[in-house]
Amino acid sequence: MHRVYIVRHGERIDHVDRSWKTGSDLPDDPFLTVRGLKQANDLAVRLKDANITQIFCSPFYRCVQTANETAKLINVPIKLEHGAGEFLSSRWFKENPRLRSTNDLANEFRMIDTSYESFWKRQYPESLEQLGARTGSVIKHLVGNFLDTGSILIVSHGHVIEKLANSLVPTVRINWVTYCALVELCPDSEGSYRVEANGDTSYLSEPENSGFRPKHSCLANGVTTKT
Numbered sequence: 001m002h003r004v005y006i007v008r009h010g011e012r013i014d015h016v017d018r019s020w021k022t023g024s025d026l027p028d029d030p031f032l033t034v035r036g037l038k039q040a041n042d043l044a045v046r047l048k049d050a051n052i053t054q055i056f057c058s059p060f061y062r063c064v065q066t067a068n069e070t071a072k073l074i075n076v077p078i079k080l081e082h083g084a085g086e087f088l089s090s091r092w093f094k095e096n097p098r099l100r101s102t103n104d105l106a107n108e109f110r111m112i113d114t115s116y117e118s119f120w121k122r123q124y125p126e127s128l129e130q131l132g133a134r135t136g137s138v139i140k141h142l143v144g145n146f147l148d149t150g151s152i153l154i155v156s157h158g159h160v161i162e163k164l165a166n167s168l169v170p171t172v173r174i175n176w177v178t179y180c181a182l183v184e185l186c187p188d189s190e191g192s193y194r195v196e197a198n199g200d201t202s203y204l205s206e207p208e209n210s211g212f213r214p215k216h217s218c219l220a221n222g223v224t225t226k227t
Contacts, residue, residue, distance in 0.1 A: 003151045003196070004143060004168065004185040005050065006161050007043060008177045009058075009066040010036030011208065028097035032065045035206050039180040044069040046182070046203040053150030056081040056142060058157060059099055059118075064109055066180065067155040071111035078112045080105070083120030083138030084156040084164070090125035097124075135163035143168070147187075168193040175199030178208040 014020045014030040021027040032040065047070050057067040059080045071078050080102060088096070106112040119141050120134060139154075146152055154164065158177040165174045165183050174183060175198045184197035201207045 001186055002147050002149075003050070003187075004139075004147065004193070005047065005052065005151060005153045006164050006183045006185070007066070007153070007155055008158050008161055008179060008181050009060075009062040009155060010039035010043075011179045012036060012062045026061075026098055026100065028093060029061045029099050032062050036062070036179065037065065037069075038206050039204055040066040040069040042204050042206075043180050043182070044073040047153065048073050050153075051151050052076055052153045054142075054146045055079060055153045055155070056084055057155040058082075058084040058086065058160075059102070059105070060086055060157070061100055061105075063155045063157070064105055064112070067153070068109050068111055070153060071109075076111075077116075078109065079116040080112065080118060081116075081120065081138070081142075081154075082118045082122045083134060083141075084154050084160060085120075085122060086157045087131050087159045088122070088124045088126040089128075093124070095124070096122070131160070132163055132167075135160060136167040139164045139167045165195070169195055172198070180204055180207075 011033045012030045013033050016033050020030065043066065052074060053076060055067055055071055055076050056079050057063050059082060064078065067078050102114060106114050120138050123130065142152060156164065161177045161183060162174045165185060168185055172195050177199055178201055181199040181201050182197050183199060185193045186196045187193050
């Protein structure tokens, strides 16, 4: 049975070093820490036998780094999909965040499929309602066009993952998504989906050891922090 795997990126540098942004040319596009890279490697091992034939990834650098470990291990290219990108709230970003170009990313990460054209065009600013419309449209497009060949991996951001998953399983509360937390969705014979893994981090040798932990869904209670 082909499945949909949705995972958050690994630990990001600016959540560890709060002064990092002041010296960066791309302050909205942080990279992974050493721990984050280890988490990404653990993810690759966890998914190596999952029959993944498609990898879709947010164009933010931390997500590309995370996806790259799995892509290299299973030899499946990375498709940069803006529909899996960060929630572009004006409360987080004063302007449309500047990211590395696709060419720059492809020069660094050979697994990027430069022939893929993102289904979603990035829109800034973005409201919660617009985020819901975006994720619903994107997940239905990806499942409808790519799930027939094998399982799908989507590497994204915490708030976005909640919305992506709930577009397929609206009645299930998605657990708070920590670094490299994995959501696994399995379709049934009637076209509905069930949650097989809900924010799973049991496979990580170095899971997130501190940080923000809301009592409820971060989206249900308002936007609180970048993911």
